[in-house]
Amino acid sequence: MDLAFFLIQLLNGLQYGLLLFLVASGLTLVFGIMGIINLAHGSFYMVGAYLAWSLAGMTGNLATAILLAIPLTVILGMALERLLFRHLYSRDHLYQVLLTYGLILVFEELRSLIWGDDVHGVAVPALLNASIPLTENLSYPVYRLAISGVCLLLAFALYVLIQKTRLGMMIRAGASNRDMVQSLGIDIKLIYTLVFAMGVALAAFAGMINAPLSSVTPNMGSHVLIICFVVVVIGGIGSVKGAMAASLMIGLAETFGQVLVPEVAGMIVYVLMAMVLVWRPEGLFGRH
Amino acid sequence: MNGSPISRVLPYLAISLLALFPVLDSTFYTQLLSKVLIMAIFAMSLDLLVGYTGLVSFGHAAYFGLAGYALALLAAKFEAVSLWWSLPAAMGICVAFAITTGMLVLRTRGIYFIMVTLAFAQMLFFVFHDTKLGGGSDGIYIYTKPTMNIGDTALVNLEKLNEFYWLVLFFTAATYFLLRRILGSSFGRALMGIKVNEHRMRALGFPVFRYQLASFALSGGLAGLAGYLAAVQFGFVNPEILSWHQSGAVLMMVILGGMGTLHGAVIGAFAFVLLQEVLSNQAWFGVAAKHWQLAMGILIMLVALYLPQGLAGLMSKFQRKPVEEAADD
Numbered sequence: 041m042d043l044a045f046f047l048i049q050l051l052n053g054l055q056y057g058l059l060l061f062l063v064a065s066g067l068t069l070v071f072g073i074m075g076i077i078n079l080a081h082g083s084f085y086m087v088g089a090y091l092a093w094s095l096a097g098m099t100g101n102l103a104t105a106i107l108l109a110i111p112l113t114v115i116l117g118m119a120l121e122r123l124l125f126r127h128l129y130s131r132d133h134l135y136q137v138l139l140t141y142g143l144i145l146v147f148e149e150l151r152s153l154i155w156g157d158d159v160h161g162v163a164v165p166a167l168l169n170a171s172i173p174l175t176e177n178l179s180y181p182v183y184r185l186a187i188s189g190v191c192l193l194l195a196f197a198l199y200v201l202i203q204k205t206r207l208g209m210m211i212r213a214g215a216s217n218r219d220m221v222q223s224l225g226i227d228i229k230l231i232y233t234l235v236f237a238m239g240v241a242l243a244a245f246a247g248m249i250n251a252p253l254s255s256v257t258p259n260m261g262s263h264v265l266i267i268c269f270v271v272v273v274i275g276g277i278g279s280v281k282g283a284m285a286a287s288l289m290i291g292l293a294e295t296f297g298q299v300l301v302p303e304v305a306g307m308i309v310y311v312l313m314a315m316v317l318v319w320r321p322e323g324l325f326g327r328h
Numbered sequence: 329m330n331g332s333p334i335s336r337v338l339p340y341l342a343i344s345l346l347a348l349f350p351v352l353d354s355t356f357y358t359q360l361l362s363k364v365l366i367m368a369i370f371a372m373s374l375d376l377l378v379g380y381t382g383l384v385s386f387g388h389a390a391y392f393g394l395a396g397y398a399l400a401l402l403a404a405k406f407e408a409v410s411l412w413w414s415l416p417a418a419m420g421i422c423v424a425f426a427i428t429t430g431m432l433v434l435r436t437r438g439i440y441f442i443m444v445t446l447a448f449a450q451m452l453f454f455v456f457h458d459t460k461l462g463g464g465s466d467g468i469y470i471y472t473k474p475t476m477n478i479g480d481t482a483l484v485n486l487e488k489l490n491e492f493y494w495l496v497l498f499f500t501a502a503t504y505f506l507l508r509r510i511l512g513s514s515f516g517r518a519l520m521g522i523k524v525n526e527h528r529m530r531a532l533g534f535p536v537f538r539y540q541l542a543s544f545a546l547s548g549g550l551a552g553l554a555g556y557l558a559a560v561q562f563g564f565v566n567p568e569i570l571s572w573h574q575s576g577a578v579l580m581m582v583i584l585g586g587m588g589t590l591h592g593a594v595i596g597a598f599a600f601v602l603l604q605e606v607l608s609n610q611a612w613f614g615v616a617a618k619h620w621q622l623a624m625g626i627l628i629m630l631v632a633l634y635l636p637q638g639l640a641g642l643m644s645k646f647q648r649k650p651v652e653e654a655a656d657d
Contacts, residue, residue, distance in 0.1 A: 075439075082652040131636075133384060133439055133442060134378065134384050134587075135633075136632075137386060137579065138579065138583055138628060138631065139628070139632035141576040141579075141580070141628060142624075142632065145622070146619045146629070149619045149621050153622075168449075266450045266572070269443040269446060269447055270443075273444060273447065277439060277440065292498055304460075306451075306457070307452030310450070310451035313447055315449075317436065317444065319433055321440075
């Protein structure tokens with residue numbers, strides 16, 4: 041493996057990891073703050089990709105499509121929280137699993153009714169459709185770099201929001217003691233709705249920007265969901281920092297695994313998870 | 329459950345009625361009922377974990393599928409394999425896998441446990457999906473049914489639908505009574521104690537981890553029994569049998585029927601499989617039958633929201649209302 045090839049795989053791994061982070065961060069926040077296990081989180085990723093594909097087809101431009109789609113996913117998130125998830129906060133995880141499993145079936149069938157069962161592709165935006173030559177016959181696509189950049193920006197914004205703003209302070213307080221926050225006069229219900237909608241929008245956004253790189257297919261959400269579970273388990277529930285570390289780890293492990301040992305690449309992430317469980321059952325950044 | 333004489337006789341009555349079934353009816357319903365009973369074994373094995381040990385496993389299809397693959401791989405291509413050794417071997421493999429993964433997953437609790445059991449089942453899915461070991465995504469055909477011979481005479485001929493049905497019914501009843509027995513023993517009482525308060529049981533000196541691991545292994549082995557029988561019935565295995573949709577479906581059966589009651593798991597399996605059959609029936613629902621999962625999804629959500637005790641809970645509510653009210657005080 042020469043240097044240029046190694047560099048390409050490294051960038052691919054980081055880009056994949058950063059994309060995973062977008063999906064996993066919402067998942068880990070919803071786990072950590074509301075104590076909800078959400079199996080339907082992968083469906084939001086799928087909804088994002090399908091929205092991007094259909095709106096890009098209508099407007100002829102992926103950027104416009106994404107701008108139109110984001111508010112839709114935020115509304116979807118708020119509606120779901122108000123109508124369904126709100127009833128589950130005090131319930132056993134078992135029922136959360138069941139309800140969100142039912143939700144996956146509903147999303148998949150609605151997707152089939154609205155958009156059909158075909159596999160689609162989305163064109164890379166013309167502006168970013170170039171590649172940087174590395175050697176004579178190896179080059180790196182600009183679009184992947186752009187995705188990594190956007191993901192990094194969003195990760196930074198998330199960090200600032202949670203650690204440095206007043207809203208972030210309320211979110212963190214709500215995570216550690218819901219009743220106390222409420223009796224201090226903060227509308228915790230509204231905060232829950234916002235956090236949930238943010239998680240939905242982040243996952244859907246990941247699906248949108250990744251649409252040009254991977255095809256838009258039925259059931260595309262389930263693979264992402266399970267990888268994100270692994271990310272959350274490795275990183276520690278509720279830890280955004282942990283989600284970032286684990287996402288990058290998984291991204292690199294899976295990318296290099298596919299190049300170096302393609303036969304067992306599918307299993308590498310689970311072996312990693314098993315190792316972390318032996319060493320630190322609460323995850324790398326989890327609370328004891 | 330052990331209270332009234334009616335509820336004590338009920339299982340025997342149900343088994344006798346089910347045993348008579350093939351005499352009355354055609355092949356289609358006998359096959360369907362075989363499928364229901366196989367799922368009932370699967371659901372009871374999960375109820376042991378979810379309903380009695382307090383461990384919500386979302387990767388139970390792993391054991392179901394593993395046993396199916398074990399049969400497919402143990403059977404020589406065109407030669408019938410003997411059930412006498414292949415069934416124990418398949419179940420043994422499941423128990424071994426359950427102990428190995430159990431040592432890891434039992435280090436976690438709550439949400440973690442759900443996610444980690446799912447992740448391990450998914451790992452197995454990729455092992456069979458991505459490698460040549462089990463024929464990749466196409467799976468493997470099992471061309472000949474296993475034999476059950478004593479000497480040279482066949483005790484049960486699995487090629488015959490009715491005989492296969494009776495065998496499945498026998499295993500369903502055996503699983504039910506075995507689990508009743510185990511749950512009535514001091515081991516079962518300890519499991520239920522762990523479910524209610526793990527720390528107290530540990531403080532009382534119970535080796536909680538070992539009890540949970542034993543329950544996990546037994547549950548995996550029984551799920552393997554169901555998976556083996558399913559593979560025999562359908563004659564092929566593919567990665568779908570260990571997909572997480574299978575894990576979700578069996579969890580749904582346990583809750584729909586009413587968890588922690590054992591007979592609830594059986595009721596749940598009946599309700600779920602029959603519902604699936606009805607909803608996907610094109611003669612009744614026409615084009616809508618193609619999208620039967622939409623109705624199923626909505627139904628699952630309604631059960632999660634409004635029927636936490638399942639169908640069995642609904643029944644006992646009508647039956648023994650005064651007793652429950654007294655217990656609430």
